[in-house]
Amino acid sequence: MLNGVAWIAVDWGTTNLRVWAIGADDRILAEASSDKGMSRLERDGFEPALIELIGNWLPKADAALVIACGMVGARQGWIEVPYRQAPCSPFSPDRIGAPDVRDPRLKVRVLPGIKQITPADVMRGEETQIAGVLLEHPDFDGVICLPGTHTKWARIAAGTIVHFRTFMTGELFNLLSKSSVLRHSLDEASWDAGEFARSAQLSATEPEGFAGRLFAIRADTLVSGLTPATANARLSGTLIGAELAAARSYWLDHNVLIVGNGTQASLYNEGLRTLGKASQTSDASSVTLAGLKAAHTEIMKDLK
Amino acid sequence: MLNGVAWIAVDWGTTNLRVWAIGADDRILAEASSDKGMSRLERDGFEPALIELIGNWLPKADAALVIACGMVGARQGWIEVPYRQAPCSPFSPDRIGAPDVRDPRLKVRVLPGIKQITPADVMRGEETQIAGVLLEHPDFDGVICLPGTHTKWARIAAGTIVHFRTFMTGELFNLLSKSSVLRHSLDEASWDAGEFARSAQLSATEPEGFAGRLFAIRADTLVSGLTPATANARLSGTLIGAELAAARSYWLDHNVLIVGNGTQASLYNEGLRTLGKASQTSDASSVTLAGLKAAHTEIMKDLK
Numbered sequence: 001m002l003n004g005v006a007w008i009a010v011d012w013g014t015t016n017l018r019v020w021a022i023g024a025d026d027r028i029l030a031e032a033s034s035d036k037g038m039s040r041l042e043r044d045g046f047e048p049a050l051i052e053l054i055g056n057w058l059p060k061a062d063a064a065l066v067i068a069c070g071m072v073g074a075r076q077g078w079i080e081v082p083y084r085q086a087p088c089s090p091f092s093p094d095r096i097g098a099p100d101v102r103d104p105r106l107k108v109r110v111l112p113g114i115k116q117i118t119p120a121d122v123m124r125g126e127e128t129q130i131a132g133v134l135l136e137h138p139d140f141d142g143v144i145c146l147p148g149t150h151t152k153w154a155r156i157a158a159g160t161i162v163h164f165r166t167f168m169t170g171e172l173f174n175l176l177s178k179s180s181v182l183r184h185s186l187d188e189a190s191w192d193a194g195e196f197a198r199s200a201q202l203s204a205t206e207p208e209g210f211a212g213r214l215f216a217i218r219a220d221t222l223v224s225g226l227t228p229a230t231a232n233a234r235l236s237g238t239l240i241g242a243e244l245a246a247a248r249s250y251w252l253d254h255n256v257l258i259v260g261n262g263t264q265a266s267l268y269n270e271g272l273r274t275l276g277k278a279s280q281t282s283d284a285s286s287v288t289l290a291g292l293k294a295a296h297t298e299i300m301k302d303l304k
Numbered sequence: 305m306l307n308g309v310a311w312i313a314v315d316w317g318t319t320n321l322r323v324w325a326i327g328a329d330d331r332i333l334a335e336a337s338s339d340k341g342m343s344r345l346e347r348d349g350f351e352p353a354l355i356e357l358i359g360n361w362l363p364k365a366d367a368a369l370v371i372a373c374g375m376v377g378a379r380q381g382w383i384e385v386p387y388r389q390a391p392c393s394p395f396s397p398d399r400i401g402a403p404d405v406r407d408p409r410l411k412v413r414v415l416p417g418i419k420q421i422t423p424a425d426v427m428r429g430e431e432t433q434i435a436g437v438l439l440e441h442p443d444f445d446g447v448i449c450l451p452g453t454h455t456k457w458a459r460i461a462a463g464t465i466v467h468f469r470t471f472m473t474g475e476l477f478n479l480l481s482k483s484s485v486l487r488h489s490l491d492e493a494s495w496d497a498g499e500f501a502r503s504a505q506l507s508a509t510e511p512e513g514f515a516g517r518l519f520a521i522r523a524d525t526l527v528s529g530l531t532p533a534t535a536n537a538r539l540s541g542t543l544i545g546a547e548l549a550a551a552r553s554y555w556l557d558h559n560v561l562i563v564g565n566g567t568q569a570s571l572y573n574e575g576l577r578t579l580g581k582a583s584q585t586s587d588a589s590s591v592t593l594a595g596l597k598a599a600h601t602e603i604m605k606d607l608k
Contacts, residue, residue, distance in 0.1 A: 120523040121520070121527070150519055165516055166516075166523065167516060168484065168485065168519045169515065175484060180472065180479060207512040211546040211547040212469055215470040216423060216425070219470065223426060243515045243516075246513050
């Protein structure tokens with residue numbers, strides 16, 4: 001057993017589960033993670049997957065409060081938590097889901113995602129990261145870019161998610177680099193920074209040529225001896241550049257903060273730089289945890 | 305044994321093997337096919353895969369001439385036949401490959417593909433289809449579009465492949481519809497013709513928005529109840545429209561002939577129609593066979 005656990009923060013996405021034990025003073029007492037993301041679990045698999053990581057942190061008598069965000073609240077998740085609707089604040093104590101649990105030491109709360117009607121879009125988890133950014137910068141006015149399998153761009157003003165848009169750039173890169181004919185050309189372990197910058201800029205400024213640039217990577221390998229490092233950077237730059245072309249209205253006239261892990265955030269930062277746009281970056285996991293803490297504070301107020 | 309077989313025509317692609325027994329008067333005496341495409345075979349698997357289909361057609365004494373086009377001549381094929389280089393005629397008796405065979409009843413000839421240096425590109429098989437078109441229309445001046453897993457657009461003038469470009473639209477559709485998050489939204493067995501036309505036109509005329517239109521299909525399912533038929537047609541239209549944007553210099557000012565199977569050819573025809581461009585279509589397999597016959601005629605001249 002771990003002493004002094006006040007509550008437990010959980011980031012439960014499609015592919016990963018990450019948990020933190022938080023003390024009364026908001027300090028992190030312990031953390032753990034597993035690959036038991038939403039996509040690998042049936043409905044009755046969520047509680048065991050959680051206990052596997054936090055079983056030793058739970059008190060003997062009382063129930064511990066667990067606050068979770070992400071795809072755990074999707075239709076295929078532990079409990080379907082209805083979306084809130086943009087424009088809206090990134091967090092509200094309404095509509096929080098409470099799945100049934102068998103273990104009496106658990107009291108689980110699942111935060112809702114946010115939907116947008118026109119154009120249709122959805123997020124689950126990113127709203128909590130945005131809440132984390134706003135906790136530190138309550139007056140943030142600009143755009144937050146959250147790179148990932150499905151990258152989000154969100155316009156934030158006056159503490160509100162005004163509108164947002166999702167791009168499946170990360171998933172496209174994975175499919176093309178691992179499962180298409182381009183897999184014979186690429187080496188994901190090597191990189192060509194100059195090629196990334198050139199490809200991102202070309203793709204963003206001449207988006208009409210996009211469809212012709214994919215097979216060209218394979219052809220350049222066969223005809224001109226393109227190296228696997230250059231092929232890898234070119235595919236990445238071409239896809240991120242196409243996203244930057246489509247997201248232009250987000251970044252063009254606004255202050256941009258990129259929330260991501262080191263590598264992904266730096267690619268978006270560099271892609272924007274080739275278009276003459278400066279941006280800041282912020283670490284995704286610390287922002288997620290800040291957002292869960294903000295939710296915890298609000299939920300505790302409600303309980304009082 | 306089949307009587308009167310003068311030679312055997314073979315179309316050997318990445319995923320399929322198709323063979324025809326041809327009589328002295330150029331009539332088709334028999335035909336057969338299997339799924340033993342290049343990608344499923346090791347080098348020593350090609351001869352058995354061929355014998356499996358044509359074994360009963362072979363004469364007892366003499367060796368039968370087998371003429372093959374397609375990925376069978378690739379590096380991973382039966383024998384690597386060096387590319388010819390565009391601009392060039394679609395067929396030339398130079399550089400024809402002759403793999404070693406164990407069965408004395410076989411004499412196999414593999415036709416070369418064509419490469420292009422700038423921009424880098426390659427084709428194997430489509431050059432034979434183009435030769436088939438030119439056999440019927442020797443004065444063809446315009447563009448031939450050959451839809452497939454990797455669609456080719458080729459500018460043809462004075463009997464020459466002047467330049468060409470490949471688009472991996474078919475492979476992208478397969479990856480996105482079967483292996484991405486969009487698979488939950490799509491039904492490939494149903495269709496919405498109006499949505500296809502709208503999406504193709506939008507994607508071709510506003511290509512900068514391409515990257516944002518993919519996840520929107522999933523979001524529209526979750527938020528607005530988009531039907532699987534409409535999702536299927538929208539993905540297809542979005543991808544073909546993006547190709548039409550990138551291939552604009554091919555089709556804009558030229559006479560366009562689409563060489564494909566019924567469904568694929570009609571999608572390209574319809575996509576072009578939404579952009580105000582009329583095109584003709586021609587059946588792929590008859591054109592392939594015509595090209596192989598043209599190659600046979602030239603090879604026989606050379607043998608005399």
